[in-house]
Amino acid sequence: MRRGLLVRSGAWAMATLLAGAAAQAQKNTADGIAEYRKMLEDGNPADLFEAKGEALWKQKRGPKNASLESCDLGKGPGVVKGAFVELPRYFADTAKVQDLESRLVSCMQALQGFDGAAIAGTPFGRGEQDNVTALATYVAAASRGLRFSLPQGHPEERRLYEVGKRVFYFRGGPYDFSCASCHGEDGKRIRLQDLPNLTKNPGDGVGFAAWPAYRVSNGQMWGMQLRLNDCYRQQRFPYPGFGSEVTVALGVYMGVNAKGAESIAPAIKR
Amino acid sequence: MADPMRIRAQAQGDKAVVRVLMSHEMETGQRKDSAGKTIPAWFIQEVTASLNGSPVLTAQWGTAVSKNPFMQFTIRGAKAGDKVSVSWVDNRGDKRTDEATVA
Amino acid sequence: MHTIQLPAVPALVVTACGIIGCASMPSSSELDQQARAAIKASFRDQGIAKVDRLNQDLGQRACSGPTPPSPEVAQRIEADALAGIRWPESGRYLGDWREGEKLAQNGRGLTWTDTSAAPRDNGASCYNCHQIDKKEISFGTIGPSLWNYGKLRGVRDPGDAAAAPILQYTWGKLWNSKAYAACSNMPRFGHMQLLDEDQLRHLMALLLDPKSPVNQ
Numbered sequence: 001m002r003r004g005l006l007v008r009s010g011a012w013a014m015a016t017l018l019a020g021a022a023a024q025a026q027k028n029t030a031d032g033i034a035e036y037r038k039m040l041e042d043g044n045p046a047d048l049f050e051a052k053g054e055a056l057w058k059q060k061r062g063p064k065n066a067s068l069e070s071c072d073l074g075k076g077p078g079v080v081k082g083a084f085v086e087l088p089r090y091f092a093d094t095a096k097v098q099d100l101e102s103r104l105v106s107c108m109q110a111l112q113g114f115d116g117a118a119i120a121g122t123p124f125g126r127g128e129q130d131n132v133t134a135l136a137t138y139v140a141a142a143s144r145g146l147r148f149s150l151p152q153g154h155p156e157e158r159r160l161y162e163v164g165k166r167v168f169y170f171r172g173g174p175y176d177f178s179c180a181s182c183h184g185e186d187g188k189r190i191r192l193q194d195l196p197n198l199t200k201n202p203g204d205g206v207g208f209a210a211w212p213a214y215r216v217s218n219g220q221m222w223g224m225q226l227r228l229n230d231c232y233r234q235q236r237f238p239y240p241g242f243g244s245e246v247t248v249a250l251g252v253y254m255g256v257n258a259k260g261a262e263s264i265a266p267a268i269k270r
Numbered sequence: 271m272a273d274p275m276r277i278r279a280q281a282q283g284d285k286a287v288v289r290v291l292m293s294h295e296m297e298t299g300q301r302k303d304s305a306g307k308t309i310p311a312w313f314i315q316e317v318t319a320s321l322n323g324s325p326v327l328t329a330q331w332g333t334a335v336s337k338n339p340f341m342q343f344t345i346r347g348a349k350a351g352d353k354v355s356v357s358w359v360d361n362r363g364d365k366r367t368d369e370a371t372v373a
Numbered sequence: 374m375h376t377i378q379l380p381a382v383p384a385l386v387v388t389a390c391g392i393i394g395c396a397s398m399p400s401s402s403e404l405d406q407q408a409r410a411a412i413k414a415s416f417r418d419q420g421i422a423k424v425d426r427l428n429q430d431l432g433q434r435a436c437s438g439p440t441p442p443s444p445e446v447a448q449r450i451e452a453d454a455l456a457g458i459r460w461p462e463s464g465r466y467l468g469d470w471r472e473g474e475k476l477a478q479n480g481r482g483l484t485w486t487d488t489s490a491a492p493r494d495n496g497a498s499c500y501n502c503h504q505i506d507k508k509e510i511s512f513g514t515i516g517p518s519l520w521n522y523g524k525l526r527g528v529r530d531p532g533d534a535a536a537a538p539i540l541q542y543t544w545g546k547l548w549n550s551k552a553y554a555a556c557s558n559m560p561r562f563g564h565m566q567l568l569d570e571d572q573l574r575h576l577m578a579l580l581l582d583p584k585s586p587v588n589q
Contacts, residue, residue: 042289042340042342043289043291043340043342044291045291045293045337045338045340047276047291048273048276048291048293048338051274051276052273155397155398158398159398159399159404159407162398162399162404162408163404163407163408163411165439166404166405166408166437166438167408167411167412169437169438169439170408170412170429170437171429171433171434171436171437172426172427172428172429172433173422173426173427174426174483174560174565174567175483175560175565175567176432176433176436176551176558176560176561176565177560178437180439181515181558182515184439187514188513188514188515189513189514189515190501190502190513190515191500191501191511191512191513192510192511192512195515199439214338219295219336219337219338232416233422233484233485233486234484236422236426236483236484237416237422237426237427238416238417238418238419238422238423238424238426238427238485239416239417239418239419239422239485240415240416241415241416241417244411244414244415244416245411245414245415246411246412246415246416247415249408249411
């Protein structure tokens with residue numbers, strides 16, 4: 001009797017194992033990558049950059065020995081929560097549309113006395129540029145779960161959306177690539193990397209809604225400026241200036257298209 | 271001093287789940303820079319954790335642990351308000367200690 | 374006596390302006406110019422990637438938008454492209470498919486982190502967009518699958534006269550993809566000097582050699 005029971009439970013265990021194996025074989029690559037990302041979610045090293053950014057926001061620094069706590073990110077001086085999902089937007093004090101990173105640099109200059117042009121000219125990952133990334137991660141984290149709602153009430157905001165759309169479709173370089181070459185259609189991928197269609201809302205936590213992000217493959221924290229920079233590098237274009245009009249215009253175009261999408265920034269990427 | 275760790279400690283019944291995110295380059299010593307020179311090994315060798323001053327965990331790490339390591343462990347008998355301290359020492363002798371209170 | 378002050382007319386126009394496409398927005402061609410100016414001002418040289426890469430030819434310019442160019446413009450682009458194709462020396466179309474596979478896997482070349490612009494230092498990046506050999510699971514879907522490329526087109530003997538049109542089309546497509554589709558997403562490997570003739574022959578072999586794994 002006992003042996004029969006053992007055999008039966010053995011068979012059942014075997015059947016479960018086989019069923020499990022079959023299910024594994026059917027799982028496609030996209031699901032596999034999603035599962036890997038889920039496993040990494042807890043302990044996203046972006047948290048380290050968020051913590052560093054929060055400290056930098058509050059710390060008195062620079063020639064003026066002041067903190068960034070009165071920096072206006074679009075919702076009033078010092079208001080951090082909700083600011084990320086409304087950027088880029090127009091700022092009256094600088095009389096232009098700015099994205100998160102260029103706005104942070106403006107505040108570092110105006111409030112703390114840093115040289116904004118020098119920071120913009122510093123390569124990613126070095127010096128104050130590294131601090132801008134940490135600050136951007138902190139600001140983005142404060143809007144996690146909120147939905148994108150970029151303002152389009154100012155003529156400059158509307159103009160830059162239209163400029164951004166034209167920039168998105170601009171074909172050039174030895175490969176004839178534009179942003180649209182990879183991001184202009186649904187359901188495409190490059191190698192095994194799914195490509196969001198950025199000419200419209202690609203959904204929650206995708207595309208514009210997924211950066212800044214920590215990239216596990218190179219252990220680096222990337223804001224949207226670096227993401228666009230590397231896109232242009234792979235498009236075989238020349239180098240886009242940090243905070244340049246092209247990069248801000250693309251942010252307006254993608255951000256407005258992503259209206260209603262939930263931000264998961266700072267996210268984690270392979 | 272190295273960048274701070276992020277420690278979260280959550281009470282769950284008679285245990286506490288501790289999650290630690292450490293900031294460290296964890297160079298294996300196998301990589302080469304763009305000039306072809308080997309980047310020297312630089313990695314956390316020992317991790318210790320204690321509860322209210324008493325050691326509860328010791329770990330010996332090597333180059334298999336990747337950059338910005340994440341570690342999770344459970345301490346039996348920990349309750350809300352207890353102090354959890356985590357320390358690491360790397361192969362250069364750099365160290366870092368951070369604390370958190372069990373929530 | 375009480376006079377009623379009317380708000381100035383321009384202010385009225387501005388405050389009423391809350392939707393895209395109102396009077397204060399520049400015209401479409403003005404916006405085109407502004408975009409071009411923004412592009413000119415936003416980029417700088419870096420490594421081998423110079424700003425002259427932003428100078429557009431007719432095809433690039435005509436295909437820079439969500440809608441395709443008119444049929445007349447498209448035909449002109451295709452005709453120009455076809456006329457500019459350089460056919461292989463001594464009519465030899467095929468090289469070594471093993472070298473072709475290596476080229477197809479190699480995504481390097483011509484970025485500002487690459488040190489040389491010489492074709493021999495470039496890859497063809499084919500797997501970024503295409504499935505080619507079924508054994509390779511890491512392939513893109515921006516372009517169609519090229520699995521069994523030669524086999525599906527009935528190429529059993531590349532030396533046979535019957536195979537000539539396919540060989541010519543494939544070479545032409547690799548040399549200048551726009552010869553067959555004005556706004557093709559595929560780079561112009563010969564025309565833009567991304568690859569040399571030997572490299573193109575290796576890719577031809579990958580696709581058309583009956584012994585290539587692609588045609589098994």
